[in-house]
Amino acid sequence: MGLYILQFGQYAFEAYYWLILISIFGSWFPQFHSSRIGIWISKLVEPYLGFFRRFIPPLGPIDVSPIVALFVFRYVSGFALEGLRQSLNVIGV
Numbered sequence: 576m577g578l579y580i581l582q583f584g585q586y587a588f589e590a591y592y593w594l595i596l597i598s599i600f601g602s603w604f605p606q607f608h609s610s611r612i613g614i615w616i617s618k619l620v621e622p623y624l625g626f627f628r629r630f631i632p633p634l635g636p637i638d639v640s641p642i643v644a645l646f647v648f649r650y651v652s653g654f655a656l657e658g659l660r661q662s663l664n665v666i667g668v
Contacts, residue, residue, distance in 0.1 A: 577668035584659050588652040594620050595648065599641045623648070 598620040601607035608617055624644050631640040 577663035580663060580668070581656070581660055584656055588648075588656065591619075592645070592648060592652070595624070595641070595645060598624070599645075 594616055598616050601613055601616065607613040624641055627640040627644040627647075628638070631643055633639075
């Protein structure tokens, strides 16, 4: 049971990571954010990316905040999954 919970957590973090990447690459195409899938992805990802955009201003036409957001996401997701794994070991699942 614990293995399934851990795998679900890994899949959820991986899926969100890919949604962030799709949103970043989609920003290169103006019509992406007006499409149905672009709107859906933006609604899921923009709260997370918006947090970093508040603190990291764009450098001219280049916005580096999504790159920082991806690194932070990978780092934090690793800690979260390790914490989940240890918690499942403690409770014996």
